[in-house]
Amino acid sequence: MGLVMPLSVCTFSGFFKSFTSPIHVLIPCSEVTSVICGTLHSVDQYLNIKLTDISVTDPEKYPHMLSVKNCFIRGSVVRYVQLPADEVDTQLLQDAARKEALQQKQ
Amino acid sequence: SLEDCPLDEDEDAFQGLGEEDEEIDQFNDDTFGSGAVDDDWQEAHERLAELEEKLPAAVNEQTGNGERDEMDLLGDHEENLAERLSKMVIENELEDPAIMRAVQTRPVLQTQPGSLNSSIWDGSEVLRRIRGPLLAQEMPTVSVLEYALPQRPPQGPEDDRDLSERALPRRSTSPVIGSPPVKAVPIGTPPKQMAVPSFNQQILCPKPVHVRPPMPPRYPAPYGERMSPNQLCSVPNSSLLGHPFPPSVPPVLSPLQRAQLLGGAQLQPGRMSPSQFARVPGFVGSPLAAMNPKLLQGRVGQMLPPAPGFRAFFSAPPPATPPPPQQHPPGPGPHLQNLRSQAPMFRPDTTHLHPQHRRLLHQRQQQNRNQHRNLNGAGDRGGHRSSHQDHIRKDPYANLMLQREKDWVSKIQMMQLQSTDPYLDDFYYQNYFEKLEKLSAAEEVQGDGPKKERTKLITPQVAKLEHTYKPVQFEGSLGKLTVSSVNNPRKMIDAVVTSRSEDDETKEKQVRDKRRKTLFIIEKTYSLLLDVEDYERRYLLSLEEERPALMDERKHKICCMYDNLRGKLPGQERPSDDHFVQIMCIRKGKRMVARILPFLSTEQAADILMTTARNLPFLIKKDAQDEVLPCLLSPFSLLLYHLPPVTVTSLLQQLMNLPQSAAAPAPSNPHLSAVLQNKFGLSLLLVVLSRGEDLQSSDPASESAQSNPWTEVMFVATRELLRIPQTGLAKPISIPTNLVSLFSRYVDRQKLNLLETKLQLVQGIR
Numbered sequence: 055m056g057l058v059m060p061l062s063v064c065t066f067s068g069f070f071k072s073f074t075s076p077i078h079v080l081i082p083c084s085e086v087t088s089v090i091c092g093t094l095h096s097v098d099q100y101l102n103i104k105l106t107d108i109s110v111t112d113p114e115k116y117p118h119m120l121s122v123k124n125c126f127i128r129g130s131v132v133r134y135v136q137l138p139a140d141e142v143d144t145q146l147l148q149d150a151a152r153k154e155a156l157q158q159k160q
Numbered sequence: 161s162l163e164d165c166p167l168d169e170d171e172d173a174f175q176g177l178g179e180e181d182e183e184i185d186q187f188n189d190d191t192f193g194s195g196a197v198d199d200d201w202q203e204a205h206e207r208l209a210e211l212e213e214k215l216p217a218a219v220n221e222q223t224g225n226g227e228r229d230e231m232d233l234l235g236d237h238e239e240n241l242a243e244r245l246s247k248m249v250i251e252n253e254l255e256d257p258a259i260m261r262a263v264q265t266r267p268v269l270q271t272q273p274g275s276l277n278s279s280i281w282d283g284s285e286v287l288r289r290i291r292g293p294l295l296a297q298e299m300p301t302v303s304v305l306e307y308a309l310p311q312r313p314p315q316g317p318e319d320d321r322d323l324s325e326r327a328l329p330r331r332s333t334s335p336v337i338g339s340p341p342v343k344a345v346p347i348g349t350p351p352k353q354m355a356v357p358s359f360n361q362q363i364l365c366p367k368p369v370h371v372r373p374p375m376p377p378r379y380p381a382p383y384g385e386r387m388s389p390n391q392l393c394s395v396p397n398s399s400l401l402g403h404p405f406p407p408s409v410p411p412v413l414s415p416l417q418r419a420q421l422l423g424g425a426q427l428q429p430g431r432m433s434p435s436q437f438a439r440v441p442g443f444v445g446s447p448l449a450a451m452n453p454k455l456l457q458g459r460v461g462q463m464l465p466p467a468p469g470f471r472a473f474f475s476a477p478p479p480a481t482p483p484p485p486q487q488h489p490p491g492p493g494p495h496l497q498n499l500r501s502q503a504p505m506f507r508p509d510t511t512h513l514h515p516q517h518r519r520l521l522h523q524r525q526q527q528n529r530n531q532h533r534n535l536n537g538a539g540d541r542g543g544h545r546s547s548h549q550d551h552i553r554k555d556p557y558a559n560l561m562l563q564r565e566k567d568w569v570s571k572i573q574m575m576q577l578q579s580t581d582p583y584l585d586d587f588y589y590q591n592y593f594e595k596l597e598k599l600s601a602a603e604e605v606q607g608d609g610p611k612k613e614r615t616k617l618i619t620p621q622v623a624k625l626e627h628t629y630k631p632v633q634f635e636g637s638l639g640k641l642t643v644s645s646v647n648n649p650r651k652m653i654d655a656v657v658t659s660r661s662e663d664d665e666t667k668e669k670q671v672r673d674k675r676r677k678t679l680f681i682i683e684k685t686y687s688l689l690l691d692v693e694d695y696e697r698r699y700l701l702s703l704e705e706e707r708p709a710l711m712d713e714r715k716h717k718i719c720c721m722y723d724n725l726r727g728k729l730p731g732q733e734r735p736s737d738d739h740f741v742q743i744m745c746i747r748k749g750k751r752m753v754a755r756i757l758p759f760l761s762t763e764q765a766a767d768i769l770m771t772t773a774r775n776l777p778f779l780i781k782k783d784a785q786d787e788v789l790p791c792l793l794s795p796f797s798l799l800l801y802h803l804p805p806v807t808v809t810s811l812l813q814q815l816m817n818l819p820q821s822a823a824a825p826a827p828s829n830p831h832l833s834a835v836l837q838n839k840f841g842l843s844l845l846l847v848v849l850s851r852g853e854d855l856q857s858s859d860p861a862s863e864s865a866q867s868n869p870w871t872e873v874m875f876v877a878t879r880e881l882l883r884i885p886q887t888g889l890a891k892p893i894s895i896p897t898n899l900v901s902l903f904s905r906y907v908d909r910q911k912l913n914l915l916e917t918k919l920q921l922v923q924g925i926r
Contacts, residue, residue, distance in 0.1 A: 069588045143592055145751070149690055150588040156687055157584065 069147055070097040088116055089136075090125065101129035209556075517593050583697070678742045682749050685724040688717050689752060692759055721756055722764050726771075740768070741775050747786040757795040765799045766807055772796075773814040776841055777834035789840035793893060796844060800851045805859070808852050809869045815845055818876050832880055836889050843892040846919075849877075850896030857898075871906075878906045878915070886918050895920075 089112070092105030104126050110119045561569075583590055644650035695714045702710055727739025743749040757765050772779065772792070783789045800808065812818070817831035835841035852870055903915050 143588075143595065146588055146591055146595070148748075150591075152683075152686055152690055153584065153587050156690075 066097075066101065069150070070094060088112065088119075090119075090127070092125070095124070098129075101132070103127045103129065103132065103135075674742070675746075678746060678749070681724055682743060682746060682752060685721050685756070686748075686752055688721045688724070689756055689759075692717050692721070693755075718759050722760055725753065725756065725768065737771050737775055740771050741778065744772070744775075744779050745782045747788050750783070750786070750788045751791060754791045754795050757792075757799060762799070762802050766803055769796055769799060770811060770814055773811055773844075776815065776838075776844075777831050780834055780838045780841060783838075783840075789838070790843070790893060793840060793843055793847070797847050800847060803851075805852070805855045805870060808848060808855060809873050812845075812848050812852060812873055812877060815841075815848060816877055816880055818873065818880060829880060829884070833884060836884060839890040839893060842890045842919075843894065846892055846894075846896055846899060849902055850898055853898050853902035857901075874902075874906050878903060878911070881915060881918070882907075882911060884918075889918070889920075891920070 088110060090105065090108050090110055092108035095104040095106045097103055104124065106124045108119075108122060108125055110116050113120060692714055695710060699707060699710055725740055725743060727736070744753065753768065757768065760768070779789065803811070815835060817829055835845060852874070856870055899919075900912070900916065903912055907915065
């Protein structure tokens, strides 16, 4: 799998590109929140997320999701995204954000 | 009110109303009554549903010469339009080999005289010629327009057709912006009873006048039904060509997921290798066509599934990378056979990734494949497969987009992926995988394992072209449109920054502001640091004559950083520690200092170290929550190896808060206690002691001399250490090995044992 994304869009696009293992996405649905876990397929500039091979953490609560394998999640409804900690280099991420801020200033 | 109006005025008013009524009646009649076009949307819908069955026959007849006349007319008109368009298009973009490769090129047809060169929309001449051979081989490709129009039985040249109806409105968007064509008619409008335009016309202008409601992502027809001449010519015997997305799987399907679905089924022999793949640029169109075109409307950024055409950006994968598995025996399960016949080539999709990333992904794929093989996970999907097979054959929504349309879409996406400086634009990704590689390289050096290929990601750098914004202008219109887009952003609001006055600030505010100032200084220094860290790369990339200037710049920046750290104030001989301590109270400040230290000169770094040692208890207290101080240990250790003995001695004094003179020591030494109770403090102390011992033992002159500063200090130090109660001593990060020998010089056996136990210097099984 590979993520192909516009390069100059955002630091976080490049950040999301580097993942290979499943991530958890927490979605609010009015009263109840559900956690969808899946492999990141692609991300866009609005941080809309496409996940493949998803699973829901609480299948009894959301049985309608049993048959869903892939999904597209609008970025605005995502509350949290839980990422595998060992795949994240926070120092590097901070640097990337700083560089981008510098670039924008220029 | 009405009563107040005089009668005669009323009459006039009523007459006016009456006239209005007549007009309204006329409008109504036109819209709903007899004057209106007889348009039954239900009928049109049924026609649409039957369209695909009728169409093959109809189309084949249409490609005769009968319609040459109108086509010429149309052709001219379209040529005109296309010419104008091509003039508006900026040529440079189209010369990009990557982009052109993404778009299905037809090199044969470029020689056609009179055809337009390198325009987004090929001239009508060009397309007319290809229509013939195309239709002979493939299922008719019908554009969106075709679907929307009612099917008429094939007719000869019709002079009575209204030409103006066929003339498509001009494009009113600048092609530079790259937005899809503007809809002339809103979505969902039932199609007008237009004359059936020639088949060619639709191909020429993919801009949909009538647009269907958003469709789910469609894929091109399965293999065998839809192949462009290019594809057919270049890959004659491959059985797996077609498109990477088998229609039987859900839409947005990544290669990884495909691998999982295959569940251990191996790919058929005869698959194309990546190098072959590169020769067939037409593939780019297909996977990207699976995207919902709606996402494109008006915006440049969008979701991008993997694009095999992206390969053009990168050099061929290095030889060490294992080629995709070929020559594998067929896998289990008859239901999987069908899948495999349309098996996607997911490996080539990944060549645009960093080699390390690719390796990781392949590893995962292997793991997943093994899992699936064990679990026989694909079994339950077999049922789905067979039912989907029927769907594949009569997919009513296939071929809705022409190859040209798909190419257009993929061209837009490819343009986005161009980057003049991928290192800057994609900083995180590149560096992350570089670091991973370095780590694995380091591990290998230790582990003495097989040497992996140290592959680098080579990306071509596209020269950045300045596109000056030319506002869109129409013929015969006044003025220019101001369209704000990604290429030429317009300022919406003028925000003026006003600074607050310095009067009436309370104490709290001052404290807050001080912290803010410190944060600000930290960020400024961070920018400098990132710049300085980048210099090595720039140095390599620069020319010979530029290098001295670069070095000077770098030195200057390092001095600036140091000044920022120490807070140089005019009129002060020695800067106070306060500024530095403030920085060190903030977590990112500490991290930053750790990163800056290697760049500083020895004196500067020693100064920092001394200041830290002096204020260590305070810093320890502030670090209670963050616990980030240990990150400073390794740069400090490195620094210690460059320090002269004098400095080390005074450092030890500072660190332990030893009394300067040989007077009676104070009853308690809270400074030292605090230091010893902190992991960082204790570790630093041990390292300093170790270094001192190293220096001492390596210098023969001081060996003999009984009294030198170090020895004196050591006596005091050991005395202090013995005095300190053992409550809550921290566990050091690392224990240098020469401490026992160090202490043995200055204390007797008994006290040595005490010290050992207290500081846990001897590691062993007790």
